[in-house]
Amino acid sequence: MSDKLDRAEAHVGKLMDDILSIFHPGMKITVLVRDPLHDDRDFMMTSDDPAQASRMIDRRIAAISSTSRGQAFDGAGEGLNEDFLTQLRRVNSERYDVWARQPVMLCEHCGRDRQSAEDAGHNFCAPPFASQEHLFTKSHPHLTVSNDAGIMFDALELGGEVGELLNVVKKLEREDRGWRGSRATPEDFADECADVLICLDKLARRRGVDLAAVTVRKFNATSDKVGLPHKLAALSSAKRGE
Numbered sequence: 035m036s037d038k039l040d041r042a043e044a045h046v047g048k049l050m051d052d053i054l055s056i057f058h059p060g061m062k063i064t065v066l067v068r069d070p071l072h073d074d075r076d077f078m079m080t081s082d083d084p085a086q087a088s089r090m091i092d093r094r095i096a097a098i099s100s101t102s103r104g105q106a107f108d109g110a111g112e113g114l115n116e117d118f119l120t121q122l123r124r125v126n127s128e129r130y131d132v133w134a135r136q137p138v139m140l141c142e143h144c145g146r147d148r149q150s151a152e153d154a155g156h157n158f159c160a161p162p163f164a165s166q167e168h169l170f171t172k173s174h175p176h177l178t179v180s181n182d183a184g185i186m187f188d189a190l191e192l193g194g195e196v197g198e199l200l201n202v203v204k205k206l207e208r209e210d211r212g213w214r215g216s217r218a219t220p221e222d223f224a225d226e227c228a229d230v231l232i233c234l235d236k237l238a239r240r241r242g243v244d245l246a247a248v249t250v251r252k253f254n255a256t257s258d259k260v261g262l263p264h265k266l267a268a269l270s271s272a273k274r275g276e
């Protein structure tokens with residue numbers, strides 16, 4: 035066992051050196067490996083002051099949670115050098131990792147999952163455990179390792195969003211004709227257009243499709259086919275960060 039650990043440390047140490055060589059001299063690196071099903075099984079190697087590394091994790095958590103309040107993502111600075119669809123691809127997948135891929139764990143005492151405890155404002159277990167903190171260490175019986183719902187879910191989600199968009203179009207058309215029924219706003223129309231694009235990229239990613247590149251290719255092929263000169267500029271690979 036310790037032999038295996040020694041080998042892991044040697045291997046990870048080499049990788050850490052390789053990663054650091056990309057950055058400015060003097061940068062610090064920390065590697066954390068966690069077993070979500072066993073809190074006592076984890077692995078950490080760092081060239082940093084652990085207290086500083088801990089502060090950095092707090093900053094990253096704060097930056098990630100700020101996205102849900104519509105503020106700039108902490109990686110948004112990188113977006114200045116990215117075309118829009120590349121940035122969507124990157125941030126969408128980073129968000130998905132946090133949103134859906136984390137295992138669902140239940141409290142050992144009360145059986146609540148973290149989200150439902152937060153939603154209900156229960157920072158502590160419900161009676162008879164009123165003064166006891168939740169202990170989210172029990173794996174969910176159906177959602178143990180990964181909560182990733184897969185390509186079929188993404189396909190259904192895209193279909194759902196297209197339906198929502200068409201429903202808004204119907205309501206706007208209804209209003210234009212002065213017919214009775216529920217209404218939608220121009221903002222609803224814009225929101226649903228955005229949802230369709232976001233879900234389309236999620237689905238495309240499942241099959242490794244680069245939405246920006248294939249859109250350029252397909253748009254230009256159609257122009258060629260119908261004999262029109264209108265072309266999208268090919269994206270340079272440097273600009274796309276590849």
Ligand SMILES: [Mg+2]
Binds near residue numbers: 195198226229
């Ligand atoms: Mg929607």
Ligand SMILES: [Zn+2]
Binds near residue numbers: 144146
């Ligand atoms: Zn509990």
